[in-house]
Amino acid sequence: MTQALDLSYIPGTNDSLRSFDLHVPSLHTARESPMIIFVHGGAWRSEDKSQYQALARNLAEASNAPVLVPNYRLTPSVPTLETQFLHPGHAEDILHFLDFITSGAWPGVPELKFTPTGRGLYLLGHSAGAHILSSIFLDSSAAFPSLTPPPAVLKAARGIVMTEGIYDIDLLLAKFPNYRQWFIAAVFGDRASYADASTTGLALREGSPEDLRWLVIHSKGDTLVDQPQSDAIVAHLRTLYGGGAAADARVTRNVDQFDMEHNDVLSAPLYIDVIRAFVAEGKE
Template sequence: MRTTRMIIAGLAVCGAVTAMAQERTRLPAECRQEIVRLCGTDRSEMRSCMIEKRENLSAPCRQSLRDRVQASRGDAQGEARQSLRRGAQEIAYGSDPLQKLDFHPVSTDRPSPLVLFVHGGGWKRGDKRNATGGFKAPHYNGQGYHFASINYRLVPEATVEQQAADVAAALAKLLAEADRLKIDRRRVVLMGHSAGAHLVALVGTDPQYLRGAGLSYRDVKGVIPLDGAAYDVPAQMDENARLMGDTYKQAFGTDPARQKALSPTHHAAAPNAPAFLILHVQRRDGTAQSKGLGEALRKGDTDATVQGFEGRGLQGHAEINRRLGDPDYPATPVVDAWLKKAFDE
């Protein structure tokens, strides 16, 4: 029973699967045994192992997993419909079907700050609605800020360079409509989780992406990366190769020069976005990468705060995204205070 609970917890998709959905799609015992043989029972590594090695499972077990994911997507789609009913506007910022964003406006008669969120998903998956966490939009609206969550083109059809360009293009679209949307274009913060943390950090340190969208660092007050682990890509290629090596190779290739060019830490000498709040949980690679980025930014005279929170492995990695905005989650008041300072300056 203990092993079964660990498997179920490890396979939960970032909290999107409710208890009812779990019961409807309980994995067969034979499939659970296959997973244990393939990935062991360490819940902190289970999800990454399954992402990388699920093709080694039998066809019936893979089908059971697909049924489970479909159930979770159904719940996420329900949340997405609720989100739109709460007043979110979907806005296209390019011609590709994935170049869209959801804009959650705060009720205001005057221009208000904007928090722009970029989802994670290993650069190859994720969605602006089901990978955002349910607390962020209502919480930041409650703080008096507009909130937007973007989709972007995904690997392998797109490159990481194009993804960073999409982040900049989404921001440019919102700022081009700032008058209509009542956005204060002088007060914008970029936030992202996991792969999204890497992308916002890259846009915040390599000016070519904003410049390509007709913007500059004058258009960004700060950047909040949430538990990223790819700020120094060449170092991460070696650090986490066993579990996530295929994902990193797919995203960043094998050319060290390209890996370095896509590393925010290697761009941390000025110019940068004015300020960074770099948050992490207790993952060895995420902690080291976060501290490394913060140190490099400070050497470049950029204001950078690095702060860690409780949470182990991939469960903690998911929690910081899922619960940010929950008043009872310790990172929420830290981000609130930082945003207030950034927007008031």
């Protein structure tokens, strides 16, 4: 296993919150390889890429693909007018990262340059990370034009896996009203509705790959985010792809295999197996 840690994705900066870690499996040789990117959760306010080094190593060895884990700037626990950091800033950082990766320009690590062409990118988002990815890869440009991905980013995407995700914020608050003061108001502003920031009403991006596949995972044991979140995004994605067999080929739902708490899903060997199989299916 080869690792390169704390690589900046904003040229000319040395900001740990805008850096990423790269994990390359020991048997990896192909430059034209798929790459796996894991975007962490933490309610847009916590967690760090360093917490996911074991997960990244296990994913890399199981899939024989490089795994990249980016950080992004976080909303302070007690924001002030001077320190507040609102949506879409977190997703903008991840989009900067994806733009950097697909540019092929990786200064400082020439021996670890991988061009995400051919096999492309497999993007994994957990919790808030799932909202970030769906905000980028579905068309949120009407409300948040800064989240419009460059063509190279869209072209590179082959698969998106969203686990224990938040998608419909108003629906989430109907179930968990205390989340408004816990993190939603700090991240999205304190307002009556968050329909514009929810991803369950967004269209497909123009230019999205015709073979892009989605996998939505939800654990029966999750007490922090309820299954209606995942049900809502699956129903929406299936509608976008026309339903029936066409949607079956593009959208997969996994809500029966996992039975553990919100964060524990990522520690389960089953999670590694499911991701490995999803990536392998894309190689066929």
